[in-house]
Amino acid sequence: MAGQRIMNVPRFREHMERAGLNAVVLASPENVFYTSGAMITTQRSLRDRLAFSVLTAGLDAVFVVCNIEESLSRKASWIPDVRSYVERKEHPVDALASALREKGWERGRLGYEARFLPAGQFEGLRQALPQATWVPADDMIISVRAVKTxxxxxxxxxxxxxxxxxxxxxxxxxxxxxxxxxxxxxxxxxxxxxxxxxxxxxxxxxxxxxxxxxxxxxxxxxxxxxxxxxxxxxxxxxxxxxxxxxxxxxxxxxxxxxxxxxxxxxxxxxxxxxxxxxxxxxxxxxxxxxxxxxxxxxxxxxxxxxxxxxxxxxxxxxxxxxxxxxxxxxxxxxxxxxxxxxxxxxxxxxxxxxxxxxxxxxxxxxxxxxxxxxxxxx
Amino acid sequence: MAGQRIMNVPRFREHMERAGLNAVVLASPENVFYTSGAMITTQRSLRDRLAFSVLTAGLDAVFVVCNIEESLSRKASWIPDVRSYVERKEHPVDALASALREKGWERGRLGYEARFLPAGQFEGLRQALPQATWVPADDMIISVRAVKTxxxxxxxxxxxxxxxxxxxxxxxxxxxxxxxxxxxxxxxxxxxxxxxxxxxxxxxxxxxxxxxxxxxxxxxxxxxxxxxxxxxxxxxxxxxxxxxxxxxxxxxxxxxxxxxxxxxxxxxxxxxxxxxxxxxxxxxxxxxxxxxxxxxxxxxxxxxxxxxxxxxxxxxxxxxxxxxxxxxxxxxxxxxxxxxxxxxxxxxxxxxxxxxxxxxxxxxxxxxxxxxxxxxxx
Incomplete structure (x- = not known):
């Protein structure tokens, strides 16, 4: 494990299973940091430089970041599967959709942050993965985070x-x-x-x-x-x-x-x-x-x-x-x-x-x- | 005018007319600050404490904020029509929808920030105002802001x-x-x-x-x-x-x-x-x-x-x-x-x-x- 894992793993697993999610797609700075261990400072100053931490209940995970942030992400995160997109040449949502397809999660029940993910990005994701079922997971991940290690x-x-x-x-x-x-x-x-x-x-x-x-x-x-x-x-x-x-x-x-x-x-x-x-x-x-x-x-x-x-x-x-x-x-x-x-x-x-x-x-x-x-x- | 107006008014008017928008609904901290003149610091630390600055090309405007931020907003903004919602009791999107209806803008072509407004909030807004036509206005407002006074x-x-x-x-x-x-x-x-x-x-x-x-x-x-x-x-x-x-x-x-x-x-x-x-x-x-x-x-x-x-x-x-x-x-x-x-x-x-x-x-x-x-x- 290269980087830190700060999350409350047993609680995460329990909540994911209770919600019946195949995977959860996290995009907000706090949830990306919490689940990946990597703090990507530009996530907070460049709104379109999206980063996605995607995890199953069993911690099979993929981390999608802008290529500019790739070296830092590999160093800071415990997630070994880091994928990057080239800003403005590729759309981050397309890179995320490819990763989800490769993982075989594109037909699953997928959690997302309805109170964070911008409407335009969510629309792009829905179109790219028409067979997925999208479930708001804001409250679930907040509840996981609430009990500290x-x-x-x-x-x-x-x-x-x-x-x-x-x-x-x-x-x-x-x-x-x-x-x-x-x-x-x-x-x-x-x-x-x-x-x-x-x-x-x-x-x-x-x-x-x-x-x-x-x-x-x-x-x-x-x-x-x-x-x-x-x-x-x-x-x-x-x-x-x-x-x-x-x-x-x-x-x-x-x-x-x-x-x-x-x-x-x-x-x-x-x-x-x-x-x-x-x-x-x-x-x-x-x-x-x-x-x-x-x-x-x-x-x-x-x-x-x-x-x-x-x-x-x-x-x-x-x-x-x-x-x-x-x-x-x-x-x-x-x-x-x-x-x-x-x-x-x-x-x-x-x-x-x-x-x-x-x-x-x-x-x-x-x-x-x-x-x-x-x-x-x- | 109580507060400051920093925006490039002629450029805003020109861009709004070119886009054919009846009004634009702005929710991101930078666009709320730019168009209202009020800096609401908690917009950036409490994601669900939404603030909306809504303007027509002719600067008929309404400012919707959490009641906790109302006194500051009235003092800092040039927009006289400030409306507030009580956090967790009323949904900010409902307060926004009421304001848009009262203004008679609910059937219009309305701009919104597709790359900022969270998917869940946008869905609520669409349901509350089914007759409105929603147009992404991210690039328009960025272009207005780009030429400084x-x-x-x-x-x-x-x-x-x-x-x-x-x-x-x-x-x-x-x-x-x-x-x-x-x-x-x-x-x-x-x-x-x-x-x-x-x-x-x-x-x-x-x-x-x-x-x-x-x-x-x-x-x-x-x-x-x-x-x-x-x-x-x-x-x-x-x-x-x-x-x-x-x-x-x-x-x-x-x-x-x-x-x-x-x-x-x-x-x-x-x-x-x-x-x-x-x-x-x-x-x-x-x-x-x-x-x-x-x-x-x-x-x-x-x-x-x-x-x-x-x-x-x-x-x-x-x-x-x-x-x-x-x-x-x-x-x-x-x-x-x-x-x-x-x-x-x-x-x-x-x-x-x-x-x-x-x-x-x-x-x-x-x-x-x-x-x-x-x-x-x-």
Whole structure:
């Protein structure tokens, strides 16, 4: 085996058999990475440079990539059968169809990503392989990915802790009057210096700017008496972090400090509530009721999510929202992120941590810094 | 008008009329940003959080976004008619279909992005609006975007110059023995400190690691006598940079220095060849012949590309490859990037600059640093 195999093989086999698929055709960056082990960075910057990882339940597999990415793919992937197409001369969908025919899978029940594969490419594939039966397999592969292997858990833990420290260091260095952008830049720099290969997101807003769900940090200076919040993440060898922290500037009104303590209590009790068998909707309802118990107004459409590989599709099932019927399982890695908006007094607070679901309760993976009190920039 | 309007309005109108479209439905991050002016960062990290910018030739427009992104969208976009859906409760495609019906466009000829819109979403849209005629509009909107407004040119120039300086500074600071990753991190940090909002890519490889088209920079130390190459880019207010530079470590063999000089001569003569009316294929052929004139082996599938907004789809038509029939026009911003692999002697060189096509010839926008000689890390 040349490259790495990170996927949860027994779970993949079980799900493939349950879905009755002869093979599954995966095209999204996260699923190609997860199933092939190869990270093809241009998949994410050149939409037409398609890559396909095709696997049976028994891991008979073929990997179709642009010839420009062939040497890297052979080195990084555990799949020995790598085939390449010449960009713009051959159509990637034709190369995929040839591979499927050679494998004898062209009359089978084939899974595909209905929520990713572009309509035009799918049409081409259907025409090239008229005898195949195409079955949306988005939810199946997401469910496979949701239960992490022990090695994956360690990667998520490392990503989370590094990101926490990156945020904490930026807060410690910051002074009133610094711009939001300078603090946000420092967080991103810290994540890179801590080993991140790329950044997925980092948004820092203070005062009224923090009220937008995903504010763009600008030249706004940190102003005493205000609070702010950051939501940052990066990729570490394909494994992502996604954490939020709140911060105050100078002397902060007591009602803001009080709201922070209440929000953190809500977060911790919700994390404790994560148990195998409980659904995303049940966790959502628990959190919503915890807001009520703490006397804070609740206005969130979701309060957390599973954590995925790569940054292209970061929220993964189970999502903690009112419509999620997916039950938690041991081995899932879940972010809990209660958010509090006070539109009247114009401030917002956010805290997000990463937890591993186990049979004995949740274990917080983002445990490198102490978030009991609101950190104050002075 | 609340937010910014960056698009090339006369060209959009002309292309919409030529295509005979009643409206065009845009869903990809780059086209939503280009036509609405709003950058919705979660469009790129949450695939199912769809946003749609729908416009007629006369700029009657509607903007459909997730309610979480509504306040930001209203602030950032020039489109006054913003409609929102509640994630997971309502399907974004249903919200789009309602908006199209209310506008009376549901029986029209509607453009869509066949190479972006996922097959499942397109199927939902077709079922919701059975009387519409759907026409792939990917190439049309790419052609609109290809001719930049003067303001866009300034944004690309600023992005290019900042990126050049970021690379140059990292090379100046580097010492033999430093790791590839540390140099690459410095480049990324410099781009952020120079004003980048996010990074699109940065790959730095030396010695044999440089032979992969998109190497992952690792703990490999810079070794005297080798050459390396970096390809970096970032987003500055949605406008991207994409530049490559080569570098030597310590005392470098003369044949490497000589190959660099030849490669740069090839690059400059190809940039000079960029003139309105010449096709991407003609520029490719010129460059290929320039390799032959310089006595360097040529193995590139493409030698450059138009530069797009955002980093999700960075190569834009006209692409400089053998099959590109798109003629250059004044106002296009083109990257020229000859790459030289020497598989026998195991080294690679790359140089990429950004140029504006004008009626009087090409103007190099990435002109902040001098690339005449190979920079040497000592």
């Amino acid at each position: 022990p090695e994956e858990v360690e990667r998520f833990r490392n990503a989370a802790r590094t990101t926490e420290r990156a945020i904490q260091d930026a807060f410690v260095r910051a002074r009133p009057g610094d711009t939001e952008k300078s603090v946000n830049d420092r967080i991103m720099i810290n994540m890179l210096e801590g080993g991140a290969d790329s950044l997925t997101h980092s948004v820092f807003g203070t005062g009224e700017n923090a009220l937008h769900a995903h504010a763009v940090p600008g030249s706004h200076p940190l102003t005493p008496g205000t609070v702010g919040r950051v939501d940052s993440g990066a990729e570490f060898g394909g494994y992502t972090s996604d954490l939020a922290r709140s911060v105050g500037v100078g002397k902060v009104p007591d009602y803001m400090l009080d709201a922070y303590k209440r929000l953190r209590a809500i977060e911790r009790s919700t994390i404790e509530f994560l148990r195998p068998g409980r659904t995303g909707a049940e966790v959502f309802t628990f959190c919503k009721e915890a807001f009520a118990r703490q006397g804070l107004k609740f206005a969130m459409p979701h309060i957390g999510h599973g954590l995925a590989v790569l940054g292209g599709e970061m929220h993964e099932e189970p999502n903690l929202h009112p419509y999620c019927k997916v039950p938690l399982e041991a081995g899932m890695v879940i972010d809990v992120e209660p958010f509090y908006w006070d539109w009247d007094r114009k401030f917002a607070l956010h805290i997000e941590d990463t937890a591993l679901v186990t049979d004995k309760g949740a274990v917080i993976l983002s445990d490198a810094t102490n978030t009991e009190e609101l950190f104050l920039i002075t | 003067p303001e866009e040119v300034e944004r690309f120039r600023n992005a290019a110059r900042t990126t050049e300086r970021a690379i140059q500074d990292a090379f100046v600071r580097a010492r033999p023995g430093d790791t590839e990753k540390s140099v690459n991190d410095r480049i990324m940090i410099n781009m952020l400190e120079g004003g980048a909002d996010s990074l699109t890519h940065s790959v730095f490889g030396t010695g044999e690691n440089a032979l992969h088209a998109h190497a992952v920079p690792g703990s490999h130390p810079l070794t005297p006598g080798t050459v390396g190459r970096v390809d970096s880019g970032a987003e500055f207010g949605g406008y991207t940079s994409d530049l490559a530079r080569s570098v030597g470590v310590g005392k470098v063999p003369d044949y490497m220095l000589d190959a660099y000089k030849r490669l740069r001569a090839i690059e400059r003569s190809t940039i000079e060849f960029l003139r309105p009316g010449r096709t991407g294929a003609e520029v490719f052929t010129f460059c290929k012949e320039a390799f032959a004139r310089q006595g360097l082996k040529f193995a590139m599938p493409h030698i450059g590309h138009g530069l797009a907004v955002l980093g999700g789809e960075m190569h834009e038509e006209p692409n400089l490859h053998p099959y590109c029939k798109v003629p250059l026009e004044a106002g296009m911003v083109i990257d020229v990037e000859p790459f030289y692999w020497d598989w026998d002697r195991k080294f690679a060189l790359h140089i990429e600059d950004t140029a504006l096509v004008t009626d009087k010839g090409a103007v190099i926008l990435s002109d902040a640093t001098n690339t005449e000689e190979l920079f040497l890390i000592t």
